[in-house]
Amino acid sequence: MKRLRPLAQAASIAIHPLGVEELFGLFDPVFSRRQLRGVVTEVVRETPQSATIYFRPGYGWRTHKAGQWARIGVEINGVRHWRSYSISSAPGQHPSVTVTDIGEVSSTLVHNTRVGDVLFLAPAQGEFTLPEEARPLLMMTAGSGITPVMSMIRTLIPHQKTADVVLIHSARTEEDSLFVDELRALSAKFPGLRLVENFTGVSERFDMSTPAQLDAVCPDWRTRAAYVCGPEGFVSDAEALWTRSGTGAAGLTIERFHTELNAGEPGAGGLVTFELSDKEVEADGESTLLEIGEDAGILMPSGCRMGICHSCLTPLRAGQVRDLRTGEVHGEPGELIQTCVSAAAGSVNLGL
Incomplete structure (x- = not known):
């Protein structure tokens, strides 16, 4: 081994001032042992306000399960912003996220992403996944809620002859409906997929106030x-229907994209200190701590803005927070708080 040292020293001198990792980065933009990355390989326009972004992940990426989501980081004006997006491709294919233009980060991804761009990534996660044993499925989606379900359909329908899926999808118009052509083609080709479309811009919303309409399109839904x-x-209506039917909401696997939050207290915020990240941000009393941290470029633990997933739980080191669902102000040192539904109620220190 001693004979190799002069060669290693010579190689180090030859690439100075670059380190070995920086040198590999010149040849492969996603090579990094410190930060998971992916290079964009294709951008497909789905609707005028949405796009599917395919990427080749680098070192450290593990194949996702159908229905999971991943954190995507993008730099805007020198600040890295992180958001959660459902993965729409089937496992084993180049992963992709389908993004709708809602907010600054999503708008940047939809309209400005180009082939060759580098995305920052966090590992895929989430429990909105297919059952371990094959069984008949009912999928009910609205708007961009079709995204994780599309990963499931692409996984099941073309590859499992015994697949039995009823998909009820609602969108405002046909032009706004994601994957509409692909879903129709799959439904026409494979008897294992039955597609029920509901366009609320031209007809009534799918009625879940009683079981009648669901009974008509999927008699064995229970x-x-x-x-x-x-x-x-949409999700709350389904929960209520399952509860009233006697089958119980526990029979549903749910993914929410938004939760209803009340207005906070303008001017009631304070200085938020992210202790482990060594950052301080002045916060208003209306924005969630999740949004405050993401806008500061901090990789915040989070699943979605559903407020009940608890994957965003973070230690409160000092201060108090306001729960934007109830208006309650609370907080004790060491308490785990949900950053997706909490706003600063004065100065706050977080264990992030």
């Missing part, structure tokens, strides 16, 4: 493994 994904109102 015995199927059911998945619901979409806005808060």
Whole structure:
């Protein structure tokens, strides 16, 4: 081994001032042992306000499960912002996220992403996944809630002859509906997928106030493994229907994209200190601590803005927070708080 040292020293001198990792980075932009990255390989326009972004992940990425989501980081004006997006591709394919233009980060991804761009990544996670044993499925989605379900359909329908999936999808118009052509083609080709479309801009919303409409389109819905994904109102209606039917909301697997938050207290915020990241941010009393941290470029633990997933739980080191669902002000040192529904109520120190 001693004979190799002069060669190693010569190589180090030859690439100075670059380190070995920086040198590999010249040849492969996603090579990094410190930060998971992916290079964009394709951008597909889905609707005028949405796009699917395919990427080749680098070292450290593990194949996702159908239905999971990942944190995507993008730099805007020199600050790295992180957001959660459902993965729409099937496992084993180049991963992709389908993004709708809602907010600054999503807008940047939809309209400015180009092939060759580098995205910052966090590992895929989430429990909105297919059952371990094959069984008939009912999928109910609205808007961009189709995204994680699309990963499931791409996984099941073309590859499992015994697949039995009823998909009820709601969108405002046909032009706004994600994956509409692909879903229709899959439904026409494979008898294992039955597609029910509901365009609320031209007809009534799918009625879940009683079981009647669901009985008409899927008579055996009570015995199927059911998945619901979409806005808060849509998901809440489904929960209520399952509860009234006697099957119980526990029979649903749910993914919410938004939760209903009340207005905070303007001017009631304070200085938020992210102790482990060594950052301080002045916060208002209306923005969630999750948003405050993400806008400061901090990789915040989070699943989605559902407020009940608890993957965003963070130690409160000092100060108090306001729960934007109830208005309650609370907080004790060491308490775990949900940053996705909490705003600063004065100065706050977080264990991030």
